[in-house]
Amino acid sequence: MTAGFNTRIWTYFCGFLALSGISACQQAGKPGKADSLAMRAAFAESPVLTAQQSLETFRLENGFTAQVVAAEPQVIVPVAMTFDHRGRMWVAEMTGYMPDTAGTGEDAPNGKIVILEDTNGDGTADTRTVFLDSLVLPRALAIINNGLLVAEPPRLWFVEIINDKPGRKTLVDSGYTEGGNVEHQPNGLLRAMDNWIYSAKSSKRYRFEKGKWKKEDTHFRGQWGITQDDQGRLYYNNNSENLLGDYFSPGLGSHNPNQRRVEGFDENIVPDNRTYPIRPTPGVNRGYMKGVLDDSLRLVNFTAACGPVIYRDPLFGEGFNGNAFVAEPSANLIKRNVLRDSGYFVRGKQAYAGREFLASTDERFRPVNLSLGPDGALYILDMYRGIIQHKTYLTPYLKKEIGMRELSDPLNCGRIYRIFPTGAKPVAFQLKADPASLIAALDHQNGWIRDKAQQMLVDAQQQAVVPQLRARLGQPGIGRIHAMWALEGLHAITAADLLPLLDTSDAALCRQALSVLPSILNKTNAAQLRARLAVAATSAQTAPAVAYILPAFAKSDAPGAQTLLAAIWQRFPDSKIVADAVIGNAHNKEQALLTAITQWNPDTNLVVRRRLEKVLVDISNHRKARLDEALIKEYPRGNLLFKTICQTCHGADGEGIQSLAPPLNHSELVTGKKERLIAIVLYGLTGPVQVNGKLYKSPEINGDMPGIASNDEFSDSDIAQLMSFIRNAWSNKAEKVTEREVQAVRKQYKGRQKSFTMEELK
Structure with missing residues (x-):
């Protein structure tokens, strides 16, 4: 009806x-x-x-x-x-x-x-x-x-x-x-x-x-x-x-x-x-x-x-x-x-x-x-x-x-x-297991059917379908992408298959081909692919994808990867997306990359430089933020509650998670007045939230942190342990919270349902 x-x-x-x-x-x-x-x-x-x-x-x-x-x-x-x-x-x-x-x-x-x-x-x-x-x-x-x-x-x-x-x-x-x-x-x-x-x-x-x-x-x-x-x-x-x-x-x-x-x-x-x-x-x-x-x-x-x-x-x-x-x-x-x-x-x-x-x-x-x-x-x-x-x-x-x-x-x-x-009579398309039908279904108008046909081809692991898939790869249309990934799933895709697709005139197709490359890169085909990657690295539409695959390329051609990487950050030094793709290549080599960028151009406002400096600060903070095993032993219930109700939004390292919650590490809300933290944990906090000099607000984070005051599953002793744990975890160092202090705050705000705001807490 x-x-x-x-x-x-x-x-x-x-x-x-x-x-x-x-x-x-x-x-x-x-x-x-x-x-x-x-x-x-x-x-x-x-x-x-x-x-x-x-x-x-x-x-x-x-x-x-x-x-x-x-x-x-x-x-x-x-x-x-x-x-x-x-x-x-x-x-x-x-x-x-x-x-x-x-x-x-x-x-x-x-x-x-x-x-x-x-x-x-x-x-x-x-x-x-x-x-x-x-x-x-x-x-x-x-x-x-x-x-x-x-x-x-x-x-x-x-x-x-x-x-x-x-x-x-x-x-x-x-x-x-x-x-x-x-x-x-x-x-x-x-x-x-x-x-x-x-x-x-x-x-x-x-x-x-x-x-x-x-x-x-x-x-x-x-x-x-x-x-x-x-x-x-x-x-x-x-x-x-x-x-x-x-x-x-x-x-x-x-x-x-x-x-x-x-x-x-x-x-x-x-x-x-x-x-x-x-x-x-x-x-x-x-x-x-x-x-x-x-x-x-x-x-x-x-x-x-x-x-x-x-x-x-x-x-x-x-x-x-x-x-x-x-x-x-x-x-x-x-x-x-x-x-x-x-x-x-x-x-x-x-x-x-x-x-x-x-x-x-x-x-x-x-x-x-x-x-x-x-x-x-x-x-x-x-x-x-x-x-x-x-x-x-x-x-x-x-x-x-x-x-x-x-x-x-x-x-x-x-x-x-x-x-x-209204008036349509939708009928489910039933996929047949024979290869010819599945390859034809890679071009079906329904996206679920295309996905399923690709999955069935991969699951069957029948190499006999490779020539048919390779033939489909040479023709335009939506099925081409599925044929490419089906060949990847069959471990049959080759550099020769991908070279024609690394044409930047079709940037979307080129990005798909770049996504497949890490699964087939080796010392035999690296030299063949390097020239094509160099062309793709000059296009704003494909340069980020090139930068993302360079860690895989470096395993076969490290000097070539470094040359391509430098060409990318020098051509697009003020693109956030390119900068982050470049930094992805510098695991534990961030300082060396910063030195190279500074020598090339001393401008302190370059986006790639500012993004890199932020990562270096994060690394420094993270090194100081190792969880102490003694702390876990001292507050076992606090550690358990942290994993249950805090970690999924604030992160295991206490540094917060994008789109969800701000950091607990280096947070004055955590290490400051105990009564304030107790109030937040019991009754919740509504953003915007100021943490360590930065204002966090929706949509950067979830706008509201719920409290747990009405949850009978957690005793006041448990809640005190939780706060004592986070006040001394990572780089934090603050006095522990007692059960009596939790009870005092409960008494002070008895009957409260409303979350606190930063203004109230001040």
Whole structure:
């Protein structure tokens, strides 16, 4: 059916507010000065609706239809999903998440991985097969060859698939989710175009190669959900930022762990974080704070952005291909963003002013993940529940909201919807395993199908397809890039294959070829490639990518790499992106590079020089910031709490994480007055925040740090240990905090819910 407002509910709402002198119909599109008491009265209850009833509360973009694909009992609390080559859905069910506001029983082994299938082609799943059960909070999955990767904190498993039943189980990573709570642990498991598997909230990537699992470091990315575009660039977000992403292929990027920030990665793609709910949304964790809700009690900016997806199919019509859709479960909506390339830069904006692609009046509609289907439809995973905030940061205000509208129950719901143009009849394309069909599918109009065809070719590891892939590589079109990466995955790509693609007249294709080069560089082909790299190094569009691959090139031709590197920083000394790519080559040789740059040009304002000097300062600070083992032994509970609630945003080294949080190391807020730090930890802090002479504010960091005063899981002794630990970790040195001092601050601010601001703390 075509989704629209539930007419009965909306008519009642308009009539109710009309009695209060408020035009509800005016309020629908754009929040105004509505009477918040009347708004609360109109939505005083949040009844549990059937999937079909909830569907009728959707306000969806004109010309589109929403359909229920699956609902309880077929699917329960879905949080992640992937399709197999037959179009079946493999779904992770996080059944144990937050059974109540205290999280009682959250460690119960009741999570599952299920297979949902539509056997009659009507778009609705009619069979459910449990593949794995007895899991504790499973959060991500990915199909690889003949098995399934499953993230079950803290471990990452690979489970063989034998006739839809689990076979041998292999531990891929015992520390996939090191530290953190449920909201702040790695997830996603996106099998990207470059044949590596990436996660959000993580700086690790994985690959199955020659019978073994490989693990490497990569850029830290996002919080919940990760996706890619047609160029294989990754996109993600955090809870308060609409869309972040990279300008380059994920295999590129810094090889220098001394760099804390690398330009061109973790970029703010869509800076506009406004949201436009169509119902009051007081049930957000910081709803009592000024500016979080507007006068009509609707969320102003993202507070739970998650599950982004790049839509890669023509089904939706002109202007939609390449758009980024983002879920916001706390505001019951789906955001649409329009992205545009400008060289290697990606810029984006919200598709609409004052409205959303999809919004609902059902408070329990909780979209947490989005997927492009093999049928071209947009799939929505709806946890369908009241509580979405994890207990670690749950405020008394939100606990009250949950109680007022009885949002704790039920716990056995869940829905999957798909969105498609009205009148369309999307049918899933089923991939055949024969090589000819898979190679043809590399040019399919649907991005998911292209990706899957490449993956199946790589998984099969059949060298017989190499000539066909090489022939496809010589022809233009989107399939060329997939053919190139398929050859890379088969270990069959050669310098001769890539040389024609290193033509800077097609900069995007050249950057793709440069991304592949590290996998085939050797002393035999280095001389052949050097001249072509020298040409690419003169173009602003490709020079950063050349600089990024030079560490690999240096293994075969160190003098040649140094010559190319110098040519790049001398040609582009005032480009931040080039500067950071250059510094990526100088791991533990930063001072020598600075000397060379200074001798070439003594100008202290050169961007490459200033960026390099910043890295040298960071190195100096980091050397002083080694954690003392004696400190960990003295404050074991403090160390554990730091890993659980602080590390995932502030970093293991206490130096902060881009887009999330400022440093704890060298922070006067940490080492200054104990009472101030205790107040911040208990009740939270709202930015902007001044740390060590620098002002941190949104979107550079998350604008709000929640407190833990209302979390019964942590005793005052635990909290005192946590603060004593961070006050003496890294380069910090300050007096320890006692349990009695924590209790004194609690007493002083008894009943407080509101986060502190810097002005208050002064």
